[in-house]
Amino acid sequence: MADFIRNPVVALPDPNPESHFSEEELIFTEDEKARIAGWVSQYPTSDGAVMWTLWLAQEKFGFLPPEVLQLVAVELSLPYAQVYGVATFYTQYFKEKKGTFVLDVCTCFSCQFCGGYDILAYLEEKLEVKRGHTSACGRYTLQEAECLGACGSAPMMQVNNGPYAHNLTPEKIDELLEAMEAGKPLPFVSVTLPQDEDEMGGNRRTDAEAVEGYITPPRSERTQ
Amino acid sequence: MTKAGNWQSYERVLLPPVENLHHLDVYRGHGGYETLKRVLEELEPQEVTAQMKRSGLRGRGGAGFPTGLKWSFMPPVKPDVPRYLCCNADESEPGTFKDRQLMEYNPHLLFEGILIACYAMSLNACYLYVRGEYASWITHLEEELAKMYDANLVGENMLGTGHCMDIILHKGAGAYICGEETSLMESLEGKRAYPRIKPPFPAQSGIWGYPTTINNVETLACAPLILGKGADWYAGIGAEKNPGPLLYGISGHVNRPGVYEYPTGMLITDLLEIAGGMRGNKKLKALVPGGASVPVLRADMIEGVTMDVESLREAGSMLGTAGMLFLDEDTDMVAFLRRVAHFYHHESCGQCTPCREGTGWMENLITRIDDGEGNLRDLDLLLDLCDQMEGRTVCALADAAAWPVRNTIQRFREDFERRCRPAVWAVNA
Numbered sequence: 001m002a003d004f005i006r007n008p009v010v011a012l013p014d015p016n017p018e019s020h021f022s023e024e025e026l027i028f029t030e031d032e033k034a035r036i037a038g039w040v041s042q043y044p045t046s047d048g049a050v051m052w053t054l055w056l057a058q059e060k061f062g063f064l065p066p067e068v069l070q071l072v073a074v075e076l077s078l079p080y081a082q083v084y085g086v087a088t089f090y091t092q093y094f095k096e097k098k099g100t101f102v103l104d105v106c107t108c109f110s111c112q113f114c115g116g117y118d119i120l121a122y123l124e125e126k127l128e129v130k131r132g133h134t135s136a137c138g139r140y141t142l143q144e145a146e147c148l149g150a151c152g153s154a155p156m157m158q159v160n161n162g163p164y165a166h167n168l169t170p171e172k173i174d175e176l177l178e179a180m181e182a183g184k185p186l187p188f189v190s191v192t193l194p195q196d197e198d199e200m201g202g203n204r205r206t207d208a209e210a211v212e213g214y215i216t217p218p219r220s221e222r223t224q
Numbered sequence: 225m226t227k228a229g230n231w232q233s234y235e236r237v238l239l240p241p242v243e244n245l246h247h248l249d250v251y252r253g254h255g256g257y258e259t260l261k262r263v264l265e266e267l268e269p270q271e272v273t274a275q276m277k278r279s280g281l282r283g284r285g286g287a288g289f290p291t292g293l294k295w296s297f298m299p300p301v302k303p304d305v306p307r308y309l310c311c312n313a314d315e316s317e318p319g320t321f322k323d324r325q326l327m328e329y330n331p332h333l334l335f336e337g338i339l340i341a342c343y344a345m346s347l348n349a350c351y352l353y354v355r356g357e358y359a360s361w362i363t364h365l366e367e368e369l370a371k372m373y374d375a376n377l378v379g380e381n382m383l384g385t386g387h388c389m390d391i392i393l394h395k396g397a398g399a400y401i402c403g404e405e406t407s408l409m410e411s412l413e414g415k416r417a418y419p420r421i422k423p424p425f426p427a428q429s430g431i432w433g434y435p436t437t438i439n440n441v442e443t444l445a446c447a448p449l450i451l452g453k454g455a456d457w458y459a460g461i462g463a464e465k466n467p468g469p470l471l472y473g474i475s476g477h478v479n480r481p482g483v484y485e486y487p488t489g490m491l492i493t494d495l496l497e498i499a500g501g502m503r504g505n506k507k508l509k510a511l512v513p514g515g516a517s518v519p520v521l522r523a524d525m526i527e528g529v530t531m532d533v534e535s536l537r538e539a540g541s542m543l544g545t546a547g548m549l550f551l552d553e554d555t556d557m558v559a560f561l562r563r564v565a566h567f568y569h570h571e572s573c574g575q576c577t578p579c580r581e582g583t584g585w586m587e588n589l590i591t592r593i594d595d596g597e598g599n600l601r602d603l604d605l606l607l608d609l610c611d612q613m614e615g616r617t618v619c620a621l622a623d624a625a626a627w628p629v630r631n632t633i634q635r636f637r638e639d640f641e642r643r644c645r646p647a648v649w650a651v652n653a
Contacts, residue, residue, distance in 0.1 A: 042392045044306070044432050047414030051397055055356075082415070089416040089573075090397035092356045108318045109516065110475040110549055112563050146400065146567055147318035147516075148357050151475035151547065152482040162359050188360050190328065194482040194499075199241040204329060206244055213482040214500070 019067045020097075026071055032056060036075055046076045050086055054093055063094040091146075092161055099134045099141035101180055104158040107144050110151035119155045119168045120144060126173070153191045153213045166191055166211050227463040227489030227530045236485045237449050238442070238469050239329055246364070248371045251332040257377055259452035260336050264343060264385045267451075272344035276447065278455040280467045285312055285403075285440030286515065286545045288466070288533050297427040298345045299435050307435040309341055309350040311444055312408060316355055316400040317515035318567060320547030322471035323441040325483045327354075327361050330445070331368050335391060337444035339378065340451055342389045345437060349390045353408055356397040365393060400571035404619045405438040407573065418575045419619035442471055463489030463532035470546055472531065474499045477506065477552040489532045496550060506552040510636070514544020516564055517624035519631035540631075557636040558643050561629060562590045568625035579622035582613040586629055598644045603633055 019026070028036065035056065039049035053072050054064065061068050064087050073083040087093045094102075103123060107116040120131060123142055129135040131144050150156045153166035163186040165176055179186065190208035203210035228234075244250045251257075263272060277292030298307065311334070315323040326334060338350045354362050369391060372378045380388050394412055396402050402411045406420035409431045430436020446468060450458045459467050470488045472495060475481045479500025486495075492511065502508055508523040513531065519541045521529075529539040536543050551560070569583040589606050592598045610626035617623075633640055 042390075043412075043414075045413075048394075048412060050414035051395060051411070055395060055397070078414075085416045086414060090356070090399050092398035107563070108567055109512075109560060109563050110319055112559070113476055113549075113551060113555060146570055147316060147320075149315050149321045149324050149355070151319050151321050151549070152473060154475060154481070158357060161356070164360070191482070193239065193325065193329070193484075194480045195236065195239075195484055196241060200243065204241065204243050204245065214478075214480045 017066055020065050021061065021067060026067060028056075028060075028071070028075060032060070033075070040076070047078060047082070050076060050078065050083060051090075054083070054087055058093060063097050065095075097134075100139050102141045102143065102160050104143050104145035104148065104161075105131075106146075106148045106150070106154070106156050106158075108147035108151075110147070111154040111156065114154035115168075116155040119157070119170075119173065122170050122173060126177070150191070153211070159186055162186070163188060165189070167213070226491050226494070227532060227535070228487040228491070228494075229462070229489075231486050231490060231494070234486055236469070237453075238326065238333065238445055238471060239483070239485050245330050246328065246332070246368065248332060248368060248375065251330075255452075256332055257336055257383075259448045260339050260343075260377075261383050261385075263340055263451050264383060264387060269344050269346050272340065272451065275450060275455045276344070279446075279450045279458040280465070281443065281446050281450065281458065282466055282468075282533065283440055284442035284446075284470070284545070286317065286517070288543060291439065291443050291446075294427075294437060294439070295341070295345055297425070298347075298437060299427065301346050305434060306349070307345065307347040308431050308437075309338065309345065309347055310405075310408060310412065310431065310436060310438040311338055311350060311352045311441060312403065312405065312438055313352060313354040313358070313441045314396050314402045314408060315441070315545075316403050316571075317517065317545050317547060318564075319475060319512055319549045320473055320515045320545040321475075322473045322483050322545070322547065324358060324361060325473075326441055326445055326471065327358070327365060331365055332372075333445045333448060334441055335369070335372060335378070337447035338391055339382075339389055340447045341437070341439065341444055343387065348388055349392060351392050351394050351412055351431070353394045353396060353402070353412060355402070356395050359395070362393060362395055369393065399573070400567075401573040401619070401621060404621065407619065408438065409436065416573075418573055419621075421618050462487030463530065463534070465534055466532040466543070470531070473545070473547040474550070475548070476550040477503045477555075478550050479503055489530045489535070492526045492529050492531060492548075495531065495548065499550070502550065502552050504552075506554065508550060509553045509555050510551045510557065510560075512549040512551075512628075513541050513546070515547045516567060517627060518542040518544040519627050520635060522635050525635075557632060557639045558590065558594045561632045562587070562594045564628050564632075565590045565625070568621065572621060572625070576617035576622065578613045578616045579625070582609055582622060583625050585609060586625065590629075593640060593643050596643060596645075600641060600644045600647045602644065603637070603640055606630075606633060 036053050039052040040046045057068050069083045073080045105120045127135050127140045129142050131142050134141040155168045156166045187209045190205045190210050191213045192203040192210050273295045281291045282288045399417050401407045402417045404419050407417040411417040412431050426436040461467050466488050472484045511521045521541050533543050565587040569587040572579045572583045574580045589602050610630040613622040614626045
């Protein structure tokens with residue numbers, strides 16, 4: 001046998017990994033099963049529902065270790081390999097345990113030139129965690145994200161794959177973290193269109209908190 | 225007089241200034257779904273497609289393919305063969321954020337467009353594929369869709385016309401490649417989103433092998449306008465060969481970034497003025513006119529250039545998604561290109577070797593230059609790498625990665641050379 005098979009350079013995954021959840025925990029409730037059946041009925045085959053079901057599983061279990069993927073595979077009568085393939089392909093499915101708050105800071109080019117990396121550095125310093133890692137207290141995971149589609153209100157970040165926070169400044173981040181620590185859910189924030197401001201005098205949505213889209217010079221510029 | 229005509233007095237139609245237009249009752253109060261009802265009752269499906277063709281609408285997702293023509297590619301109806309429409313709301317092109325604003329402020333225009341498209345191509349189901357990052361907007365769309373089912377605007381016997389159409393939301397999970405139409409179909413089928421080889425084109429063999437048409441959000445939102453106000457009205461807006469209203473997503477070093485709705489064919493210089501000019505009165509250095517994949521333009525290349533397919537092609541770039549990034553004189557183009565290369569390396573799906581390996585080498589080489597350890601010959605190596613990647617993969621991601629690298633190096637060569645170590649002969653001399 002070739003040497004690299006006996007002594008692989010990269011550690012192979014444990015063939016019998018320890019489960020993160022007990023057997024009682026590792027089930028879908030009747031209610032959840034009904035939701036999954038609802039998604040399955042929307043596609044010609046049950047394959048189509050795999051992404052929705054993984055989202056549900058991630059919401060329930062927090063992340064997607066092999067035993068959860070197995071549960072999804074059994075529920076949808078799909079091969080484990082296919083569910084594993086999907087879960088590992090997409091970046092928003094978490095394969096390992098994350099912090100209570102996952103902060104995705106956009107650093108793609110629009111945010112890059114409006115101070116996205118300044119924001120990332122500020123968070124690294126404040127939370128004492130390197131990008132791509134979870135803080136020692138287990139509260140925060142800090143990640144660098146690709147374009148999140150809010151270039152007009154750069155720099156921005158997304159919290160827990162949910163709400164967006166726009167036009168970030170160090171002060172605004174302090175406020176956000178305080179609110180998060182106090183357990184307040186982040187509101188849905190609507191960025192005012194410049195033309196709306198001219199023609200309607202503000203944001204058109206009355207059910208959302210409005211922010212102006214254009215107020216933040218990057219930190220490096222402000223400190224000069 | 226520019227191609228955009230009298231744009232100062234342009235009245236917005238995609239994002240009209242109406243408060244709470246995203247609510248179903250407000251949208252209906254402003255004549256919403258009237259067009260759909262009229263189309264279902266009075267027009268034949270072929271007539272709808274013919275009107276779309278006459279309007280001259282070109283897809284707004286980046287490739288700019290004529291929409292009416294795309295619709296006409298659907299094969300004749302066979303009773304036992306299902307057919308599908310996919311709405312591509314997987315907007316992940318860096319610098320592009322117009323579809324999100326449309327779904328936030330005027331989602332019913334999109335829904336109405338989807339239903340008109342379903343009728344025109346005689347099909348019963350549309351999958352609306354929204355990127356997973358837009359979780360909040362997916363929740364909003366779900367709420368509005370539920371209201372539509374309650375009001376019998378969609379579903380069995382919709383509007384009492386005997387038609388049955390469904391709109392099904394699909395949530396992505398963060399993969400840029402899903403914006404490519406064939407990989408979007410793979411993703412819908414619950415697989416890893418690897419693009420497929422074309423042909424067969426989606427109209428022949430799409431999701432689950434059935435005939436499928438895929439359109440962008442903004443494209444479908446234009447359908448109710450065309451059918452409601454007439455194809456000739458639509459064709460008369462903006463640039464002649466690429467007409468219609470267009471959502472310009474302006475970002476970067478401008479005073480008022482955001483999404484602006486104006487006719488196509490706007491002068492780039494006018495748009496810069498509309499967006500409040502450059503921040504801190506600095507000079508413009510570079511412009512990315514349509515998302516990360518399109519070639520970057522130098523400031524001296526934009527004089528007299530208008531935002532439409534033809535004019536931008538002549539200028540040496542592309543319209544893409546009309547997500548415009550303005551960069552000022554202090555911008556480090558090497559850092560810019562390094563970030564773009566990082567993006568493509570991260571988002572390459574890994575199916576084809578030239579792209580999977582090539583994007584990685586691009587990032588490594590540009591990182592080396594950015595760190596001050598690059599050699600002059602690295603620039604030519606990068607250009608050579610672009611040649612080796614372009615056109616050698618299943619989808620266009622490799623091309624999209626190669627274009628900005630090639631053009632940024634060619635158009636800003638001095639910036640790159642300054643950061644490289646001098647050539648050996650120069651040291652010896």
